[in-house]
């Protein structure tokens with residue numbers, strides 16, 4: 001990390017794209033040099049600073065879930081936001097990659113898909129209209145969909161797509177990359193372990209962050225105390241053994257919250 005990476009830059013929003021009723025992509029004026037999987041701390045003036053994956057060198061895709069993301073949804077073309085980063089590590093970029101994502105969890109994997117590094121992409125959401133990036137992913141990958149209500153694709157959880165006959169041999173992939181709700185990723189983790197290929201798993205964790213640069217400790221995960229912002233956000237399967245992964249997360253004050 002260079003010293004000036006920790007200072008925010010101000011960028012202008014050039015375009016806003018509505019991806020789903022609750023997800024928007026914000027394209028900004030400056031290109032950042034980054035690796036797929038890295039994130040930026042986004043300063044929403046007057047509200048908060050929140051972590052967001054880069055979906056390209058000059059965009060983030062945001063799901064409205066609370067105060068800061070709701071405030072960001074009020075921003076439009078010409079408005080300015082602050083960015084620090086990019087921070088954190090990245091997904092692997094070699095070999096045959098399987099991606100397994102829930103909803104906005106597809107965001108950090110978009111740059112990998114765009115550069116033709118993902119062969120098969122499993123994407124799930126509650127309904128068809130909540131599935132983000134479908135056209136783009138369909139162009140670049142072999143895309144399989146699942147929805148809770150069966151409005152498109154398999155009816156059920158995205159993890160059920162791992163039972164498709166041609167995916168049963170997970171060991172044939174060089175890497176299996178996952179991002180989304182942690183309970184979903186834990187199901188992927190359990191499957192990889194029972195299939196004897198946990199070392200092929202890469203999981204991008206979306207934990208509560210404050211500083212984004214390894215100082216405050218708010219993003220640490222038990223039992224190893226790994227910092228999601230610096231040792232992550234992408235963790236190898238074997239790093240996430242029997243700790244808090246898939247069991248509980250932390251609020252801003254450090255208290256545990258069940259997943």
Ligand SMILES: Cc1cc2nc3c(=O)[nH]c(=O)nc-3n(C[C@H](O)[C@H](O)[C@H](O)COP(=O)(O)OP(=O)(O)OC[C@H]3O[C@@H](n4cnc5c(N)ncnc54)[C@H](O)[C@@H]3O)c2cc1C
Nearest residue numbers: 050051052053062063066067068069107206207208209233
């Ligand atoms: C590395 C990383 C990459 C992420 N990438 C994306 C992305 O590409 N798109 C996207 O929509 N979201 C992403 N998130 C999640 C996003 O940061 C949170 O949804 C956002 O911070 C919520 O802020 P809020 O004020 O709107 O919601 P709040 O009202 O504060 O909280 C709503 C929920 O978000 C969680 N949350 C709140 N603040 C943070 C925080 N600083 N860090 C992590 N979680 C928090 C809370 O625990 C709560 O469950 C990412 C998180 C991390 C750690």
Ligand code: FES
Nearest residue numbers: 210212216217229
């Ligand atoms: S967010 Fe401060 S140490 Fe990770």
